[in-house]
Every structure is written in structure tokens, then in C-alpha cells.
Amino acid sequence: MAKSLLVISRQAPWSGLSARESLDIVLAGGAFDLPIGLLFMDDGVFQLSQTQGPAAVQQKDLTTNLKALEMFGVEDVYACGKSLAERGMFPGNLNINIKQLPQEQDISELIDRYDHVITL
Amino acid sequence: MKFAIAVFSAAHAPSSRRALLFARAVLAGGHEIVRLFFYQDGVYSASANVVVPQDEQDIAVQWQDLVRTHQLDGVVCIAAALRRGVLNEEEALRYQKPAANLSSSWELSGLGQLHDAAQSADRLVCFGGQ
Numbered sequence: 001m002a003k004s005l006l007v008i009s010r011q012a013p014w015s016g017l018s019a020r021e022s023l024d025i026v027l028a029g030g031a032f033d034l035p036i037g038l039l040f041m042d043d044g045v046f047q048l049s050q051t052q053g054p055a056a057v058q059q060k061d062l063t064t065n066l067k068a069l070e071m072f073g074v075e076d077v078y079a080c081g082k083s084l085a086e087r088g089m090f091p092g093n094l095n096i097n098i099k100q101l102p103q104e105q106d107i108s109e110l111i112d113r114y115d116h117v118i119t120l
Numbered sequence: 121m122k123f124a125i126a127v128f129s130a131a132h133a134p135s136s137r138r139a140l141l142f143a144r145a146v147l148a149g150g151h152e153i154v155r156l157f158f159y160q161d162g163v164y165s166a167s168a169n170v171v172v173p174q175d176e177q178d179i180a181v182q183w184q185d186l187v188r189t190h191q192l193d194g195v196v197c198i199a200a201a202l203r204r205g206v207l208n209e210e211e212a213l214r215y216q217k218p219a220a221n222l223s224s225s226w227e228l229s230g231l232g233q234l235h236d237a238a239q240s241a242d243r244l245v246c247f248g249g250q
Contacts, residue, residue: 005238017203021160021200025231025234032232116244117246
């Protein structure tokens with residue numbers, strides 16, 4: 001059986017390349033049909049904001065890439081509820097569908113379910 | 121045990137040095153490294169053009185020596201490397217750049233190689249993630 005991988009994305013979309021490059025790992029895993037999960041945590045949840053203005057910082061919008069997750073068969077997409085709440089964001093008001101993990105214990109249980117973890 | 125080692129930080133970062141020490145310890149312990157995968161700023165370690173002051177450790181060269189001595193499978197993510205100006209002859213030619221700087225120890229390839237390594241390894245150990 002294929003080994004599963006959880007990618008934890010912790011950086012804001014415009015803080016450097018981490019948001020894009022962590023997503024690329026997930027999309028590549030999806031393309032190979034591997035069991036892969038993605039967790040947005042800390043500033044990483046800003047990637048889920050509906051109101052991003054990438055043009056103001058001469059960047060491309062990552063939302064299109066995020067929407068490709070579904071197309072690549074990546075269904076296990078999570079966000080840390082605490083990180084969302086701390087930044088005034090809510091699960092009903094995001095650019096893609098995610099499963100919210102309300103408790104810190106949910107995060108550790110999620111990590112436990114995967115064979116490998118990459119945090120970027 | 122089979123290890124896959126992923127490095128996300130540049131050669132001058134403490135985490136790259138720790139990864140190097142870890143890789144040596146893995147081999148010294150009689151374990152196997154199925155692949156070294158350099159991603160994000162880790163690709164800078166594969167540049168043959170890193171110059172460090174004489175009284176400092178040259179981690180990029182030590183990585184190159186490790187890969188060569190133990191004939192390890194050293195893979196550098198091609199997309200991450202192109203962004204950061206780490207090119208082999210083929211890519212320098214393709215994008216009409218004046219020079220190639222990828223050390224001969226390393227091979228440029230895609231993210232599939234990271235997934236492939238994770239599949240065949242008992243442990244994926246990452247260094248320099250944020």
C-alpha cells in the first residue's frame with residue numbers, strides 16, 4: 001500500500017516561495033495518485049482568503065492553483081481552526097472547501113494518521 | 121532502515137549542516153539513504169560556485185563529497201533550481217543562460233522524485249522547513 005504524506009503549509013501566500021512550493025508538492029502527489037493531505041496552519045491560512053490582491057505586490061494569484069487540488073484528486077484539505085480564528089477568518093468564507101480542525105488535539109491526531117510529514 | 125532526506129535550506133543555514141551530519145550518521149549506522157532531495161533554498165547547496173571564507177566550513181562541497189563518495193542518489197528539484205539560478209548544461213542551453221553551475225554530483229529532476237523516495241523509505245526526514 002502506498003505511504004501517505006501530509007504537507008503542512010505555514011506561510012502566507014506573499015511571504016516568499018513556501019506557499020507555492022508546498023502546494024506544488026501536494027499537486028505532484030495528486031498527479032501520481034498518492035494518498036496525500038494538506039493542512040493550512042499559522043499564516044498559511046492566509047492562502048485561503050477570498051480577498052487577496054496579488055497584483056498589488058506584482059504576484060500571481062495562488063487561488064487558481066489551490067482550486068486545482070480537486071482536479072488532482074486531493075480531497076484531504078484541512079485548516080487549523082485556531083489559526084483561522086486568530087486571523088479573523090471563518091471556514092464558510094474561504095476560497096476553497098476545507099475541513100476545519102477546531103482543536104489542537106485534532107491536529108496531532110491528523111499528523112498521527114500519516115506516514116510522512118513535510119512542513120514548509 | 122531506509123531513509124529519504126529532504127533539505128529545504130541553503131548550505132549556509134544551520135539546518136543544512138545538521139542534515140549533512142545526520143546523513144553521515146545514517147550511513148555510519150549501517151542504514152541506507154534511498155535519496156537526497158534538495159528543494160526550495162536547498163538547491164543552492166548543489167551549486168558548484170559557492171565560495172566560503174577559508175576559515176569557514178564549505179557545506180556545499182561537503183554535500184558534493186558525500187554524494188560522490190557514497191554514490192548516493194542526489195536529486196535537486198528542477199523547478200526550484202531554475203528559479204534560483206542553479207542550472208546544468210542542458211538547462212543553461214535551453215534558457216540561453218551564460219553558464220551552468222550544477223555540481224556534477226547532482227541530478228536535476230522533478231518533484232515526483234521526492235514522492236518516489238518517500239514511498240520507498242521507512243523514514244522521510246526533512247531539514248530546513250519553516
